[in-house]
Amino acid sequence: MDTRPRTPHGTGDPVPVLTVRPLDGCHGVRAAGEIVLATHPVWERVLEQAVREGGGVYHLELSGVTFADVAGAGALAAAAERLGDGRWFVVRRPPPTLRRVLEMFWPDLPTIEVSMS
Amino acid sequence: MSAAAEPVGTAPDPFVHPALFYRDEREYLDGTVPFVREGLAAGEPVAVAVPGDRLRLIRDALGDDARTVRLLDMREAGRNPGRIIPGVLRAFADAQPAGRRVRIVGEPIWAGRSAAEYPACAQHEALINTAFRGRAVTILCPYDAGSLSEPVLADAHATHPVVIPAGSAPAHGSAAYAPDAVVARYNEPLPPVPDAMTFPFAAESLTRARHLATDEGRRLGLTGVTLEDLALAATELTTNSVVHGGGSGVLRVWGEGGHVLCEVRDRGRLTDPLAGRRPPARERPGGRGLLLVNLIADLVRTHTGDEGTTVRCWFAR
Numbered sequence: 001m002d003t004r005p006r007t008p009h010g011t012g013d014p015v016p017v018l019t020v021r022p023l024d025g026c027h028g029v030r031a032a033g034e035i036v037l038a039t040h041p042v043w044e045r046v047l048e049q050a051v052r053e054g055g056g057v058y059h060l061e062l063s064g065v066t067f068a069d070v071a072g073a074g075a076l077a078a079a080a081e082r083l084g085d086g087r088w089f090v091v092r093r094p095p096p097t098l099r100r101v102l103e104m105f106w107p108d109l110p111t112i113e114v115s116m117s
Numbered sequence: 118m119s120a121a122a123e124p125v126g127t128a129p130d131p132f133v134h135p136a137l138f139y140r141d142e143r144e145y146l147d148g149t150v151p152f153v154r155e156g157l158a159a160g161e162p163v164a165v166a167v168p169g170d171r172l173r174l175i176r177d178a179l180g181d182d183a184r185t186v187r188l189l190d191m192r193e194a195g196r197n198p199g200r201i202i203p204g205v206l207r208a209f210a211d212a213q214p215a216g217r218r219v220r221i222v223g224e225p226i227w228a229g230r231s232a233a234e235y236p237a238c239a240q241h242e243a244l245i246n247t248a249f250r251g252r253a254v255t256i257l258c259p260y261d262a263g264s265l266s267e268p269v270l271a272d273a274h275a276t277h278p279v280v281i282p283a284g285s286a287p288a289h290g291s292a293a294y295a296p297d298a299v300v301a302r303y304n305e306p307l308p309p310v311p312d313a314m315t316f317p318f319a320a321e322s323l324t325r326a327r328h329l330a331t332d333e334g335r336r337l338g339l340t341g342v343t344l345e346d347l348a349l350a351a352t353e354l355t356t357n358s359v360v361h362g363g364g365s366g367v368l369r370v371w372g373e374g375g376h377v378l379c380e381v382r383d384r385g386r387l388t389d390p391l392a393g394r395r396p397p398a399r400e401r402p403g404g405r406g407l408l409l410v411n412l413i414a415d416l417v418r419t420h421t422g423d424e425g426t427t428v429r430c431w432f433a434r
Contacts, residue, residue: 013321013322013324013325014324014325014328015321015324016323016324034324036323036324036327036352036356037320037323037356037359037360038320038323038324067327067348067352069349069352069353069356069406070349070353070405070406070409071356071403071405071406074403074405096342096345097345097348097349100342100345100346100349101349101409104409104412105397105405105409
């Protein structure tokens, strides 16, 4: 008989975080954590900054991001559409959900390059 | 002034949505192939989205003409009835140049549809009328009158303004046409399942809700992309409850036959019958959560009323 509790209980809900640091040696940031409702403001600030900053390629190193929701992918797509001429995002090692949602809703955005290396 | 002579609202709707009843292969091909050829002869874009075995019949009958028709296996493209409008019908119609009528043969209901799927199928057929109102589109929906049950065939008369009887009888208006009543009738309560992982959530526990859904999905046999899809669906539904559905809700995940089911209940009310059924608008990056769930799940059922809203989705394991 399965005796595991069917209804989880207890305290200590994990608080979602998204930490952001400048990348060494290239233009962009390294983000870690998760892109969800609670961290959308942080994520949107990162993207806003990237749009404003200028320069050529902007790197988003996301190997430390474990999950991104649809609104997070949408914010990235909206920022990518606002990048000036000759600029684009290189999105490095995004979580599988971000790749899936980008492929589904924004498959041919020329200003987002997904890199798995 | 023509506006006075022809007030808005009296012009016939350019959208045409007949149900075609057939009893055998000959009637099927007699009803669909000339419809396709007429469209091609008029230079209209034509798509055929029907179950794979019937798709082969139409393709073979069209011969070389099949190359200029968009052919889709509805068992795959339309497995979840909730994604047929955004992912099949409008995906095709919206991609065509303006000014040309678009023709589609769409067969979303076949004898193998399950009891869980059918209410979503009937609602889908009814909502096509709302989704395409005012557009120069013809969607012909074949119904297998020899295999489908009487209630299903009766529903087809309520979801289609025009019906083409089996045999050689001409098309006529359907006296039973009442699509809104069908949407309401199949807004059926989804009884809670006793033996499910159950988690009441609010804004501060959205991440825990996602982890619990994923853990339970993995334990129940989901892997890879499907497990990621469950995580996405659970996230979008619970986030919707927090943002639009009263701030909290209850998440449930359980296994049933060949599927893992994920359900979210909240106190909100879904007032837009086409929620999650509109293709994404490029200029609006938000509001795609329900659409995403429709696109990735094998089936989505909803129940909404004064007491709240339940969205239940199925993932094959």
